[in-house]
Amino acid sequence: MSKNEWRKNLKVGDLVMMKSGHMAILTKVFFRFPETDPAYPHVEMIYCEDNSGGSCSAWRVEELLNASR
Secondary structure, X not given: XXXXXXXXXXOOXXXXXXXXXXXXXXXXXXXXXOOOOOOOOEEEEEEOOOOOEEEEEXXXXXXEOOOOO
């Protein structure tokens, strides 16, 4: 199992730390290219520091911070 397998389980409402070090809340999680292997989700989010929105690949998510919600 890949060390990044947890990224496939990201959900709307998850609090995450981005590779940039910024905190964000996921507002949308979707598979843009589900036919690729491995298929990892893309996410839309709101950054906690300044309320700006954005979207990116889940590869830019460093860690999930609220796994026990």
